[in-house]
Amino acid sequence: MxxxxxxxxxxxxxxxxxxxxxxxxxxxxxxxxxxxxxxxxxxxxxxxxxxxxxxxxxxxxxxxxxxxxxxxxxxxxxxxxxxxxxxxxxxxxxxxxxxxxxxxxxxxxxxxxxxxxxxxxxxxxxxxxxxxxxxxxxxxxxxxxxxxxxxxxxxxxxxxxxxxxxxxxxxxxxxxxxxxxxxxxxxxxxxxxxxxxxxxxxxxxxxxxxxxxxxxxAGREETLPVKTKAKPPRLEPRSVALIEGSGANAGRLLVRQRPAKGLLARMWELPHELAGPEGYNGPVPDEPAMDHLAAHLLAAGVSARPVRFVREAEHTFSHIHWNLRVFQYEELASPGGKAGGQTLAAEQRTDYSTGAKPDALIALVAQEEQAHPVLPAGYRWISEADMDTMAFPKVFLDLITEYYANPKGTLA
DNA sequence: AAGACGGGGGC
DNA sequence: GCCCCAGTCTT
Known part of the structure; x- marks a missing residue:
């Protein structure tokens, strides 16, 4: 033939x-x-x-x-x-x-x-x-x-x-x-x-x-087609924060929305950061990793106390392999027993709607927010019901679902 | 031409 | 656990 x-x-x-x-x-x-x-x-x-x-x-x-x-x-x-x-x-x-x-x-x-x-x-x-x-x-x-x-x-x-x-x-x-x-x-x-x-x-x-x-x-059916192999994804160790809200945020988790361009654009995720220096993919001890992430969160306006290591998670893209260490945190209530600027802002709106005098509250809000910056755009405290409308990458969807299935206690 | 861009299935 | 699957856009 x-x-x-x-x-x-x-x-x-x-x-x-x-x-x-x-x-x-x-x-x-x-x-x-x-x-x-x-x-x-x-x-x-x-x-x-x-x-x-x-x-x-x-x-x-x-x-x-x-x-x-x-x-x-x-x-x-x-x-x-x-x-x-x-x-x-x-x-x-x-x-x-x-x-x-x-x-x-x-x-x-x-x-x-x-x-x-x-x-x-x-x-x-x-x-x-x-x-x-x-x-x-x-x-x-x-x-x-x-x-x-x-x-x-x-x-x-x-x-x-x-x-x-x-x-x-x-x-x-x-x-x-x-x-x-x-x-x-x-x-x-x-x-x-x-x-x-x-x-x-x-x-x-x-x-x-x-x-x-x-x-x-020709006996070649198993060896065709000829195809160059993709290069393996680069390793990227990251620290992830699973932050339980306290006070008015009790029962909520802190999430943030990714930038409009690039990887997982505009999707929601748990806050996380690169663990260790750029390009480094060796082990990072938990204590410094948790503290470093806490500092990162503070810069985002969230004061959180490290609680414990929760578990590891993996997420592989075509070009990156995330090695995730998930840490649990507890949101620290601000002085005066309030949970932070966001909560006070919400109370202020409530007061307007009921017609109560807001002046004292406004002053308190200003004072609170100076000590406790407002959550920047892109960050949100969510409840389980919010999962119905917000899109999460698989790895975070799994982590959050697992958390709500078994909050506080024996996660993983 | 090469890199960025997710997640699942087979064994 | 390791390997395979591969369209479009951007640079």
């Missing part, structure tokens, strides 16, 4: 479509022909498995059934529905793109490759996926599944991490799409990669195109 012949290509496309018509999974986004739903699913499916995406997808379309609804929603709601899915810029870009579609295209996904490609968060792969799956346009949609299948079937030894390889694969796919069948063909290619032509231990004996697979015939 000569490789990469016209016959090998025709056979591949025909048998693949035939297999797909019999084997395709019943997935929520395959039950509609709604381009918005196709779009959401394709964004969610980036770097994320189907089984993980399904519940997120269902909740998302229930809350944001149309592009207009998504465009007008508070960003906090969008982030909350993305909580746990990772790569949160996908959610922010999806909403930004929804606003673009409302502004530029009347709230409808345009049946236009260039217009779709111009939307935020939509790159070459997603452009092809939307154009083909939603509009049946003959555009390639080359993701990791497709590159794996093609590199095996056609025995392509180019490194799939290189940009030039994806371009090669795209031109190959253009020549493989049967007339009028772009939607099914692209989905079939990805479905084969997900179900049969898997990264490890491919199920060749059930593969509809095995007999003409060049990689298989």
């Amino acid at each position: 000569p490789t990469n012949t016209l016959e090998q290509k025709r056979y591949f496309s025909f048998e693949l479509l035939n297999w797909y018509s019999r084997s395709k999974r019943d997935l929520p986004w395959r039950r509609h022909r709604n381009p918005f739903y196709i779009w959401i699913s394709e964004i969610m499916l980036q770097q994320t498995r189907v089984d993980t995406v399904i519940p997120y997808f269902n909740r998302f379309i229930a809350r944001f059934p149309t592009i207009e609804v998504l465009a007008e929603a508070p960003e906090e709601d969008v982030l909350k529905l993305w909580e746990g899915l990772g790569y949160y810029s996908r959610a922010r870009n999806l909403q930004a793109a929804a606003k673009q579609v409302v502004e530029l295209h009347g709230g409808q996904v345009p049946d236009d490759t260039q217009a779709v490609a111009a939307l935020k968060g939509i790159g070459p792969y997603t452009t092809g996926a939307i154009m083909s799956i939603a509009f049946n346009r003959p555009e390639p949609a080359v993701d990791g599944n497709v590159m794996r299948v093609l590199s095996r079937y056609f025995l392509i030894e180019e490194d799939i991490m290189k940009g030039s390889t994806r371009a090669h694969m795209e031109s190959l796919v253009r020549g493989l799409i049967p007339e009028g069948r772009a939607s099914d063909f692209n989905q079939a290619l990805m479905e084969l990669g997900a179900l049969v032509c898997t990264p490890k231990s491919p199920q060749c004996l059930t593969c509809p195109v095995m007999v003409h697979c060049s990689g298989r015939l």
